[in-house]
Amino acid sequence: MTQSSTRSLTRWLRTDEPASRLQARCIQVYNGWQDLRSNKLAMIGLIIILGLVVTALFAPFLAPQDPYAQDLSRRLLAPGQDGFLLGSDELGRDILSRIIHGAGTTLYIVLLVTLTAPVAGLIVGTVSGYLGGWTDAALMRITDIFLAFPKLILALAFVAALGAGIENAVLAIALTSWPPYARLARAETLTVRNMDYIAAIRLQGAGPIRIIVGHIWPLCVSSLIVRVTLDMAGIILTAAGLGFLGLGAQPPMAEWGAMISSGRKYILDYWWVATMPGLAIFIVSLGFNLLGDGLRDVLDPKKAQS
């Protein structure tokens, strides 16, 4: 019975004549998913990210030990020794448990940045592109100014001004990463603003806010999603960099960048303290990069045609 219902669902998704808007939309998503599924590297990326999400959600159940429990008599033990699968750090804490708990911190940072910066960029870009004229000129100048700043140094200066801490690090990263999204959204807006369907809606009496939110945003979203996925690795690396410099998450919080920083002193004699959290950062950002790369191939209409 289940088999026949799956089959009819597949048929519903594969039909050439969609009966409703919902069905057409579902077919589109289904086809994209089929494309993505055939891309092995992208699937590896997806699995890594799902792993990150699961680890972050169930960290207290997955971690073998308390990530904050110190035991100075068992400090700097090698991987595998004394029940420390990835070794213990300079305060005798279990590195594996700290990495597992750090997954939540990383995910939290990435989510906060991706919920703020692209949205801000989307608003600025579409308003700028749709209204044009002086608004456009002014908004784009501001965007250029922020683009002219080197990202990490501007983020450093912001964190210095706001004070070290994870929320401020997020704010600093968001403040430095919205301009490319604004540029992208503006470019997309410029290509659609003079199309007939926009003119038709305008003739029906829709105001600029309604047009931008209801009819321009949906068209900008897919390219923004690709860009965000590709940028997520960069966000993770920047956040880890801030943590490494002591400007992000504060001790004793488990954060991968800060963990590398504390392991730095012991790198020549106790290599695992800094190496393990670095591996975690590497794997997760590789996951985002692989998925973003695959998503770009699927969602890029130029490539889909060829």
Place this chain on the structure above:
Amino acid sequence: MTESTDVTSGQPAVSTGRLSLYLKKIASLFFTVSLTLLGLLLVTFLIGRVMPIDPVLAVVGKRASNEVYEAARLSMGLDKPLYHQFFVYITQVFQGDFGKSLLTSNPVIDDIARVFPATLELATVATLIGVLVGVPMGVYAAASQGSWFDQFVRVFGLFGYSMPVFWIGLIGLLIFYGMLGWVGGPGRLDIFYEDMIPTITGMILIDSLIAGDMTIFWNAVSHIILPSLILGYYSLAYISRMTRSFMLEELASEYVITARVKGMSEQAVLWRHAFRNVLIPLITVIALSYATLLEGSVLTETIFAWPGLGQYITTSLLSADMNAVLGGTVVVGILFVGLNLLSDFLYKIVDPRARQS
């Protein structure tokens, strides 16, 4: 637009028309750049003002009496309205005055002039590595699209995008310095070689060659090789990827097919025909990656104890030396704008089409 009027009005009108067009372009460019710089200064100024650190306290110290504090506040102009302070700040910056560093008690601009060559040296060597390896990789990946080499270049690049630079730096030090002893450790030279040659350019590789001291030159090479390879890997990842996608576009065009049909060798088609057209957008890419390296070296410099601009800014930041931080930020920002401008100009020189429009 000017083309039709030029034809009818004859030769002299052409040149004056062109000239005024050029002047207009330069004027608008000048306007844009100065506006950007002004915005840059405004942002750093505001960051400096919202700092929780009291600039007066930093000068007079915690035990100063109220009168001394007030006098210092007045002499620093902090009682004036914000726009006035901003105006004063701009005037100072344009005179190259970023104030004094609290940490080194030197003028910030002198400090920056001292540390900048180290950053420039590192970024230049890294960019050279990135270009010399990344460009051929991208070209051959595009030429054999879908092959194992193409896949390798893609994954190799993605690896580069995914590694935290401070982590790979530590691992590199652990393996090549700690375990194998192949390269020099942190710093620009072994300690006993330091200050043995006169500082001319501030770049040790060049200074040692000028002094003719090959021992110091090779010692400097052994120190720069690891950080520049790591930074170079990042620019390589970016450059090879962009080269590949530019090349793919060119190789699909008709003149390439013509060249192949004529029976030209594959190498000639790749390098003499397709690559020449790729060169144009590639300049922008290289300039961008060079500019990013001047900034991205903040973390690398920290790891390798490289006494450059990035390390200067971070150590100043950690000791709340805001004059130094903001001065450094402005300098890097100006460099960014300058390099972008330069790549725009190069673009126009190399591509005749860009000159006309």
